[in-house]
Amino acid sequence: VNRFLKKLSKQSVILNYSETPENHLFLDYDAEIVKFIPAVHANTVLDADVLIAFDMNNPSRLRTMEEYFLRSKAVKLVVDHHLDAEDFADYMFIDLDAAASAEIIYTLLKDLSPGLLDKSIAEPLYAGIMTDTGSFRFPRTNADLHRVTAELLELGVDPTYVYNTLYEQSSLGRVHLLGEVLTNLRLAFNGRLSYFTVTLEQLMRNRVKPDETDGFVNQAGAIKGVAATVFFMELPDGVKISFRSKGDLAVNELAKIYGGGGHKNASGARVFGRKLDEVVPDVLVTAGKILFKEEVITNEK
Amino acid sequence: VNRFLKKLSKQSVILNYSETPENHLFLDYDAEIVKFIPAVHANTVLDADVLIAFDMNNPSRLRTMEEYFLRSKAVKLVVDHHLDAEDFADYMFIDLDAAASAEIIYTLLKDLSPGLLDKSIAEPLYAGIMTDTGSFRFPRTNADLHRVTAELLELGVDPTYVYNTLYEQSSLGRVHLLGEVLTNLRLAFNGRLSYFTVTLEQLMRNRVKPDETDGFVNQAGAIKGVAATVFFMELPDGVKISFRSKGDLAVNELAKIYGGGGHKNASGARVFGRKLDEVVPDVLVTAGKILFKEEVITNEK
Known part of the structure; x- marks a missing residue:
């Protein structure tokens, strides 16, 4: 989403309460993901125009960011596929049939501007779908999900590379x-x-x-x-x-x-x-x- | 393919040189697969009108059936996706871009008569695709494969059931x-x-x-x-x-x-x-x- 917003010349930043796991760093090759530190990033959250919470349908899941997210005057969006969502945003994009939030994000971005999609945007979305579905086997894996995946592969994603880099890195x-x-x-x-x-x-x-x-x-x-x-x-x-x-x-x-x-x-x-x-x-x-x-x-x- | 041919009122039988592995038996719920025994089935092969070898692009892969396959006067077909095919049939359906022979079979059956496809035909084809691609991660897994998979799921295949029945049956x-x-x-x-x-x-x-x-x-x-x-x-x-x-x-x-x-x-x-x-x-x-x-x-x- 950050890469998509940059193509639209928007100023945006990805904040996460935890460190990115080592095996996921290849997806963040431009180091766009920032670990949230209240003393440093509180104002970024408080002064933002728009905040989007991904894969977090309950403010407590925001952990250290919760307080600032709730206090911020920004327009707030939630994109998620988990059960029992709490209504704490202005717009809730909740699809309980989606196997992964990445599937919902893909659909939203494609609706907005399909021409802006490219491999750099498709690769993390594919990784999200693959990990959340246990490689296309968990419940909610359906025809739509495979069609979305087909389109992500057409944008240049290499499934063998993504799988091996995520899962075949044991010591x-x-x-x-x-x-x-x-x-x-x-x-x-x-x-x-x-x-x-x-x-x-x-x-x-x-x-x-x-x-x-x-x-x-x-x-x-x-x-x-x-x-x-x-x-x-x-x-x-x-x-x-x-x-x-x-x-x-x-x-x-x-x-x-x-x-x-x-x-x-x-x-x-x-x-x-x-x-x-x-x-x-x-x-x-x-x-x-x-x-x-x-x-x-x-x-x- | 056997189920498809029966819908066309053709007389057909599946012969295999080896026993069906126990975890694959759920796909053969009508016991359509017969283990080839020369003394019993030699004439079935020799007198057939048509023989189709699936996933075997070299006669030696037919093992105990090789001799009878080669001697038979039947019209012979080969459907496969492996490298280095040997030309030993009348019609060779070889697609080196296909990740699984099941993908080629699906395309052939759909071209012949899409209305005859149903869950009983889709389930073993899905199992073939899933096992041959290591759950959609091996090389040759591409957009077309995911589109075929989407259509198989629309015919009623339950991917969680197929995966668990194939892979989660360890002692x-x-x-x-x-x-x-x-x-x-x-x-x-x-x-x-x-x-x-x-x-x-x-x-x-x-x-x-x-x-x-x-x-x-x-x-x-x-x-x-x-x-x-x-x-x-x-x-x-x-x-x-x-x-x-x-x-x-x-x-x-x-x-x-x-x-x-x-x-x-x-x-x-x-x-x-x-x-x-x-x-x-x-x-x-x-x-x-x-x-x-x-x-x-x-x-x-």
């Missing part, structure tokens, strides 16, 4: 850690739940940063009969828990109990001040009650 | 074995080659059949800097070797040295009567010469 330590983790994966509730843990010692010995474990939880769901997966990661101050499920099983109900939230089939929680070997059995017992209406855990080899 | 033993294998993955040639082994003991202890290791080799290529991967599997009578590479690195040249072959970026070979601990260093030394023009192997932790 050897990450692969070894994934190996250890899968070796120790366990089932419960007659094979309907899979779960596994990563300890601080494992992270340090393999020299893996916590955010490099993204994607581990998806590997654990590929087992026949498994309907839900829990991934526990030990951190210095507590435990990070990731939940995944298939179909109608709502793991966000489980995440809420531990102060977290998210999607029905993909949620997370962060437990502070508790040890891994205390959190794991606690969550398993709760998972039995909430997801499977069962009190007894069956550990299976 | 717990397969996941544990994948874990062991990744833990023991090694790099060579300054991180440009990754390699790993599966022993017979590991297969048996985890109760994993050799063909369940499909997909392991792709996991090993996801490492930054890795351009080629070799996967060695010990079998009772020798070693199966799978090769993968990225970009211009031609692993089929390496596979040929061991009596195998395949694609430039995905090949395999089967070595009989030799032990794993003898084959591994042999292949690594050869890989250094052929792929990296290097004589010395650097083993890296």
Whole structure:
């Protein structure tokens, strides 16, 4: 969108509350994305004419930017595809049938001025669609999404390059850690739940940063009969828990109990001040009650 | 194609030299695919009016069916997208730009009679496209392919169901074995080659059949800097070797040295009567010469 606005000679800037993950930096080859620092960028937000929140349908998702976004006198837009949007902007572009916000953005930009679209604009939109759909396999992947993707490829996007640059950049330590983790994966509730843990010692010995474990939880769901997966990661101050499920099983109900939230089939929680070997059995017992209406855990080899 | 021909009231049968893999059986819900047995089906092939070979551009790929295919007086068709086709049929439908034979088949059926297409015909074609493109990421994935996919989804295909049924059916033993294998993955040639082994003991202890290791080799290529991967599997009578590479690195040249072959970026070979601990260093030394023009192997932790 920033590249599109620049072609229209608009003054624009991309602010994000967090750092861009390393594997996404290739999309930001002109370093257009700025990490929001209140002391530096507060006035940029407060004095803007227009603010657009992408993929954030609730002001709390703006994190450190929330206060300034809400206080700003700018005309405010929201572009999103998540459920349960809160009305906090002047214009809400919400499409619950869209598999990715990038799909909505593409449609908006094409309606505005199709001639301005080029590879530099198409590439991050393609990356957004590809990552949000798990490579065109998650629910909401439909004919329209594939047609949009066809048009993005026609603008010059190389799908092999984007996939490899995003996903094939593991360190050897990450692969070894994934190996250890899968070796120790366990089932419960007659094979309907899979779960596994990563300890601080494992992270340090393999020299893996916590955010490099993204994607581990998806590997654990590929087992026949498994309907839900829990991934526990030990951190210095507590435990990070990731939940995944298939179909109608709502793991966000489980995440809420531990102060977290998210999607029905993909949620997370962060437990502070508790040890891994205390959190794991606690969550398993709760998972039995909430997801499977069962009190007894069956550990299976 | 069989379902399409039945709608045209043609008498037709699908013969394959091998059993249908278990995870593909859901596509064959009417048990239309028959395993070719010479004593039973030789005359079916010899007396047919028309024979069509799909995804086989060389008669040797027909294996047990080759002899009867070549001897038959039928009108012969070949539909394929692989390089180096041999001319052994009356009509060759070869499209080297197609990412999958299923894409060519869709185009042919749509040209013949678009009104006959339905979900039962679209689902196996979608599965063919999805598996052959690695979920829309391998080279040759282009705008046309996404447009064909859009039309298949409009015929009622559920991409989440097809993906999960094909790929999320691992046994717990397969996941544990994948874990062991990744833990023991090694790099060579300054991180440009990754390699790993599966022993017979590991297969048996985890109760994993050799063909369940499909997909392991792709996991090993996801490492930054890795351009080629070799996967060695010990079998009772020798070693199966799978090769993968990225970009211009031609692993089929390496596979040929061991009596195998395949694609430039995905090949395999089967070595009989030799032990794993003898084959591994042999292949690594050869890989250094052929792929990296290097004589010395650097083993890296």
